[in-house]
Amino acid sequence: MTNKLKAFSLFPAVFSFVIDNKLRRILENMDRKMIPMGVKPGMKVLEIGCGSGFVTEFLSNAVGDAGFVISIDVQENMIKKAKKKRAHLKNVEFLIQDVSDLNTVKDEAIDLAFCYYSFHEVSDKEKAVSELLRTLKHGGLLSIKEPKLRVKEKYVRSHKEFIAGKGFRFVESIKKCDFLGCYLKFVKD
Ligand SMILES: C[S@@+](CC[C@H](N)C(=O)[O-])C[C@H]1O[C@@H](n2cnc3c(N)ncnc32)[C@H](O)[C@@H]1O
Secondary structure, three states, X not given: OOHHHOOOOOOOHHHHHHHOOHHXXXXXXXXXXXXXXOOOOXXXXXXXXXXXXXHHHHHHHHHOOOOXXXXXXXXXXXXXXXXXXXXXXXXXXXXXXXXXXXXXXXXXXXXXXXXXXXXXXXXXXHHHHHHHHHHEEEEEEEEEEEEOOOOOHHHHHHHHHHHHOXXXXXXXXXXXXXOOEEEEEEEOO
């Protein structure tokens, strides 16, 4: 693996309280990010690396009753916490799953693949991108946000080049990144 596509270590489930708390709710203002990141009512969304489900709440609300969210995480303990904390979300299914092997997801079933602070941790990005291409509908979106404090701009740039070179069309970097992160958006033509 080249240095540019290194996988960062997994965010430990034992520290999930750091990314799932009231302060983040204020700082991140997630509701305002749903539209620029491509989320619409009625969509079927695959959330990659959901952690304990902080972002899942906002996705669930944004797709509404007509939509559905499949939220996956490779760490069993993250999914246990998410299931416990977000049992009230009726349009969400939490699964222990690696994005590099989406064996429970059919071909062309997903409108939007949503990676929030998770793509940099994916260990096999080659397989992950090929699974996302398989499971997204034509016209489906891949939307990625990375945390500025952890993932330097050069890595975000190399992820952009890598994904665009694997069959996705790059749509935009949401120009005005907030102070916490950078966005990339792609479409499967
Ligand atoms: C920094 S946490 C972010 C959690 C959540 N998206 C949030 O913003 O609160 C990244 C999560 O991605 C998960 N993850 C990393 N690699 C993964 C993979 N290959 N497949 C699925 N989940 C993965 C990690 O286990 C971790 O829970």
